[in-house]
Amino acid sequence: MSLKHLSPADAFALMNKGAILVDIREADEYRRENIPAAHHHALSTLGRHPPKSEGTVIFHCRSGNRTAANAAHLAASVPGAKAFVLEGGIEAWRDAGLPTRKDARQPLELMRQVQIGAGSLVAAGTVLGALVHPGFHALSGFVGLGLVFAGVTGFCGMAKLLARAPWNRVAATAN
Numbered sequence: 001m002s003l004k005h006l007s008p009a010d011a012f013a014l015m016n017k018g019a020i021l022v023d024i025r026e027a028d029e030y031r032r033e034n035i036p037a038a039h040h041h042a043l044s045t046l047g048r049h050p051p052k053s054e055g056t057v058i059f060h061c062r063s064g065n066r067t068a069a070n071a072a073h074l075a076a077s078v079p080g081a082k083a084f085v086l087e088g089g090i091e092a093w094r095d096a097g098l099p100t101r102k103d104a105r106q107p108l109e110l111m112r113q114v115q116i117g118a119g120s121l122v123a124a125g126t127v128l129g130a131l132v133h134p135g136f137h138a139l140s141g142f143v144g145l146g147l148v149f150a151g152v153t154g155f156c157g158m159a160k161l162l163a164r165a166p167w168n169r170v171a172a173t174a175n
Contacts, residue, residue, distance in 0.1 A: 060086035
């Protein structure tokens with residue numbers, strides 16, 4: 001099932017007529033930047049905590065990919081409501097000049113932290129392997145295998161480790 005996509009301008013107009021906007025991104029993403037009128041219902045908890053609406057609901061994520069990929073699940077979470085997807089997500093909303101609320105004091109989203117960490121380790125393993133000793137190439141291989149494992153199983157050890165970092169624990173308990 002696919003949901004009809006709305007431009008940011010059309011979504012804004014529907015919101016002015018009573019539609020609710022639902023942000024399905026994870027809490028760390030929401031804390032960093034959000035649309036002021038949006039209700040937060042992370043996709044990972046949507047089954048346990050669905051939005052309450054029988055009117056019109058517009059779902060959004062960062063770029064629109066998550067909402068499009070999970071359209072059937074999103075529609076099923078609001079039975080009796082007219083459901084839509086915000087085309088292009090919060091990025092398109094911001095690009096259309098519509099308001100967002102940013103908190104730069106919040107840490108980067110956890111997946112971005114994982115990407116930075118994994119990329120840094122791969123780069124370090126490559127440089128050290130070329131300049132110091134070829135054995136350092138194993139670091140790059142280890143990180144690559146960890147990423148494959150995370151993709152196949154859904155368990156990311158680096159994300160679990162980073163979630164326990166002091167800067168992420170403080171942000172999580174602040175809300």
